[in-house]
Amino acid sequence: MLSEKDVDRLFDMGFDCSQIVFGEFAERFGLKKEDAYRIAGCFGIGMAQDGVCGAVSGGMMALGLAFGNDAPEDLSKKDALFKMRDELVKEFKIRNADVNCPELLGQKVHTLEDLMLTRPTGIYKDCPKYCIDVIEIVEKMLH
Numbered sequence: 338m339l340s341e342k343d344v345d346r347l348f349d350m351g352f353d354c355s356q357i358v359f360g361e362f363a364e365r366f367g368l369k370k371e372d373a374y375r376i377a378g379c380f381g382i383g384m385a386q387d388g389v390c391g392a393v394s395g396g397m398m399a400l401g402l403a404f405g406n407d408a409p410e411d412l413s414k415k416d417a418l419f420k421m422r423d424e425l426v427k428e429f430k431i432r433n434a435d436v437n438c439p440e441l442l443g444q445k446v447h448t449l450e451d452l453m454l455t456r457p458t459g460i461y462k463d464c465p466k467y468c469i470d471v472i473e474i475v476e477k478m479l480h
Contacts, residue, residue: 339469348465355380355391356391359377359395380398382438390429396475404417429470433467441467444460
């Protein structure tokens with residue numbers, strides 16, 4: 338499992354929270370890590386601040402890859418997945434008080450330029466912890 342130091346290194350390389358979390362699980366389910374990074378590429382920074390923390394979104398993608406329905410009529414599988422999604426959100430909120438990125442960061446970040454300008458301010462200091470929290474929660478759900 339990744340450490341916060343590993344997550345920091347991946348952030349420094351240019352990946353975001355959704356990519357890091359989804360990438361951590363992808364190969365286990367037959368998806369190349371590089372493909373996972375591309376798939377999750379739009380979900381970081383709370384989908385540009387109007388949504389859920391990117392780490393949580395990456396965790397949801399991992400749960401979908403592991404347990405999602407691939408037949409439209411398989412509603413019991415979809416229902417089970419929605420319950421897992423809700424459990425992920427609940428557990429993340431217990432650990433971090435909120436699930437929305439702007440509230441977690443304390444401000445909105447909309448563009449790559451905003452991201453680069455705010456990175457030195459330290460507003461992302463807790464993001465590695467958020468990634469690790471989601472990875473731990475999803476790991477428990479997978480077992």
